[in-house]
Amino acid sequence: GICARFGWGAAADRIRSGSLILCVVFGISAVLLLVFPLLTSEWPRPALYAFVILLGIGLAGWTGVFVSEVLRLAPPGEAARAIAGSYAFTFAGALIGLGCFLLTSRWLDSYSATLWMLAAMAAIGFALSLTALALVRAQ
Secondary structure (H helix, E strand, C coil), rough: CHHHHHHHHHHHHHCCCHHHHHHHHHHHHHHCCCHHCCCCCCHHHHHHHHHHHHHHHHCCCCHHHHHHHHHHHHHCHHHHHHHHHHHHHHHHHHHHHHHHHHHHHHHCCCCCHHHHHHHHHHHHHHHHHHHHHCCCHHC
């Protein structure tokens, strides 16, 4: 995922659209998270490794492009405030995400149902990113 940050950043620079790259990354992540609950021990190891690598490329590779988009969209002189505000939400998810996952798993009494909920949230996030892209392009 860390190496993917360079690739996603280069792609955003090349096509001059960080918002589009974020939509692509979120779309890839959403699709892979929809497949995640279907993983079984019967999958060949190379397929599992490839899946996890691709998932890491999506789930851990987006942050650099995200930061550049926040800074690009920030009003003049408000870059620090914009990045601090966006990171408050970003890291709040990282801080409470695991606990929410565990509580949901216990509440549903099903690990796979919890993974399906996570996949649904990713799909909703992807839809929201497409909406944001449309709004950015309308400006």
